[in-house]
Amino acid sequence: MTGYKVANGNGHSNGNGNTKGTNGTNGHSNGHKSADYTAQENPTYPYEVIEEIADFITKGSGMRPKIGIICGSGLGSLADMIQDPKIFEYEKIPNFPVSTVEGHAGRLVVGTLEGATVMAMQGRFHFYEGYPLAKCSMPVRVMKLCGVEYLFATNAAGGINPRFAVGDIMLMHDHVNMLGFAGNSPLQGPNDPRFGPRFPALVNSYNKDLINKAIEIAKAMGIESNIHVGVYSCLGGPNYETIAELKALRMMGVDAVGMSTVHEVITARHCDMKVFAFSLITNKCATEYSDKKDDEANHDEVMAVAKNRQKACCELVSRLIREIHLASA
Ligand SMILES: O=P(O)(O)O[C@H]1O[C@H](CO)[C@@H](O)[C@H]1O
Ligand code: HPA
Known part of the structure; x- marks a missing residue:
């Protein structure tokens, strides 16, 4: 299917003053005609559109990857480990959104890692960029x-x-979906059973075997004291949280807070993927009032910590992928 667009105000700027799309187009000049969808009428992509994008990638790379990686802010180096990479700039993929956030390069990298076929998003899409979930x-x-x-x-x-502590890694074993509390979900709209059920269960979303294997790997790496297992929550952003919000999240049992991942996990579980997720702790959140400037989170610090810890994150990911690959060989 060609001629599809999601028309819901994603005519955002990329931060350099270049507007990547106007009037709700996705800014692609790939000759695709516009269809008559709006976020309000139908925020989902038809199966055939997803299929067309997947065909573009599998034919273009000559691969059917088994493992998908989404690189967090400043963690794009996870994709740099991929061997014999075939690179797809988001702007060149039909009907794909574009990345607008610093630290999210906006490329899909397909290749092999530790013998496994993988595809990695070097750049994810966030709700605060103006994209629906x-x-x-x-x-x-x-x-x-x-x-x-x-x-x-x-x-x-x-x-x-x-x-x-800053630089620690939290393996996610659950989440609190704050955007869901506010009535927002990536699964809203008509359900296509070819992806999954109307009402998916989310207990056991985070694969316990993979968490246990990651803990073993962290021990072998000698970083077990920097590894935690905990609960992540996603807020809409782009502002960081207030002290009162952070206090409330802590009372709810949240260990780490960000602006992503939860809707990706929901979508992955809906279509029955096995999920492994982790948070790199890039800053400590204050839960008490003080005048310290240190308490204010900022994206430069987030990126700097991610850069400093990329080696450990890369090793954890590549060793876990190796285990998956060996177990299935
Ligand atoms: O979740 P990722 O994409 O790693 O990025 C995190 O870092 C940014 C804020 O510094 C936000 O986008 C937050 O979600
Ligand atoms: O403190 C934070 N809050 C929300 N998102 C974030 N991403 C990195 N750090 C943070």
């Missing part, structure tokens, strides 16, 4: 139709749990 997580469905069975979702996050 279904659009933010649409690439997860593309991954599914490319053949992906495992989703590795990574993010940079603020540590709310007082035991967490």
Whole structure:
């Protein structure tokens, strides 16, 4: 199917003053005609559109990847590990959104890692960029139709749990979907059973075997004291949280907070992928009032910490992928 667009005000600027699309177009000049969808009428992408994007990637790369990776802010180096990479700029993929956030390059990288076939998003889509959640997580469905069975979702996050230090890694074992509390979901709109059920269950969303394997790997790497297992929550952003919000999240049992990942995990579980996710703690969140400037999160710090810790994150991911690959060989 050609001629599809999601017309809901994603004519955003990329931060350099270049507007990548106007009047709700996705800014592609690939000759695709516009169809008559709006976010209000139908925020989802038809199956055939996802299929067309997946075909573009599998034919263009000559691969059907088994593992999908989403690189968090400043964690794009996860995709740089991929061997014999075939690179697809988001702007050149039909009907794909574009990345607008610093630290999110906007490329899909397909190749092999530790013997496994993988595809990695070097740049994810966030709700605060102006994309509806279904659009933010649409690439997860593309991954599914490319053949992906495992989703590795990574993010940079603020540590709310007082035991967490900057640079620690929190393996996600659950989440609190704050956007869901507000009535928003990537699964809103008509359900296509070819992806999954109308009412998916989300208990056990985070694969326990993969968490346990990651803990073993962290021990072998000698970083077990920097590894935690905890609960992540996604807020809409782009502002960081107030002290009162952080206090409330802590009372709800949240250990780390960010602005992503949850809708990707929901979409992945809906279509029955196995999920592994972690947060790199890039800043400590204050849960008490003070005059300290240090308490204010900022994206430069987030990126700097991610850069400093990319080696450990890369090793954790590549060793876990190796285990998956060896177990299935
Ligand atoms: O979740 P990722 O994409 O890693 O990015 C995190 O870092 C940014 C804020 O610094 C937000 O986008 C937040 O979600
Ligand atoms: O403190 C934070 N809050 C929300 N998102 C984030 N991403 C990195 N750090 C943070």
